[in-house]
Amino acid sequence: MRCFTALGALALSLQALTVATAATEEETQDLRIRYWDYGGDAIIDANNHIRLTPEFPSRRGWIWSKLVEFEFKVHGSHHIYGDGFAMWATKDRTDEGPVFGNKDFVNGLGVIFDTYMNSNTDHYYPYVMAMLGDGRTPYDEANDGRANQIGGCESSFRNVEHATRARVTYYKGSQLKVELLVANEQNYETCFVLNQNITLPTPAYLGFTAHTGDVSDNHDITWVSSHELHTKPAAFVTPPPYGAQPPSGSALGFFFKLVLFSVICGVGVIGYRMYQNQGNKRF
16 A cells, blocks of 8 residues: 655656766766755765665655656565656646655656556556646546556566666657666667647656655666657658759749849840941941
8 A cells, every 4th residue: 555655756847858867076066956956865876876765664855956868776675565656747846745756636747657556457567657637637546547547568677687768758749659778678669659639738847756655665766868849750851862963042043043144145235236336337
């Protein structure tokens, strides 16, 4: 059973989606002061990760920013564990609550990495699912968000040797895609693709929240990279045939060249006639 006594959060104001671990103390200070607000039990390790929650019950922590492809590790020593973490792109930020550390009735997108099964389902855990909140509908906690889900997939990301990488791509009004790179694989695997009208609030704060209750786990964010928002999927442009010459100019440019050529010809004709007239006068 979930309790929301232990919370953690990491957030960024974003527009498509990926925290990069700071490599030096100077960069870490910049991360802490310039870009981030954090508190509670959240821990920033300069060389390894941002720990949203340690493997202890009843802990709180949060970190938010304005700046997300992201890398994470969910791991622990217990045979019974939970509950998971989530990535959000929502209208509000830094509000703690029961939905994997975030408040309920969210307005925006949530991608949830759930490790604890509350009810009988038709899939295995861990499970990755996306939800789109309207600010009025509560999270279906009793059924692990089944009523809120718009896409999802099974993924064995817990207690793997290498960090798992997730890539969330959002095209305003047309597409949402979630891809995963698990166990040091070479290529991303598609979790799901939604080709439908999905629009996030403006501005949207993108963040991460984690949650432990009676059961616990370490939820670590090890790397994040932010990108600009895509307005639409890239269209395929057919390349010109090999060896073809590019167009030399626009139709307007051709028109001006034609006029200039006509003027030069006209001046030439007039000059030639004047030359002939002067020659005739000599005789």
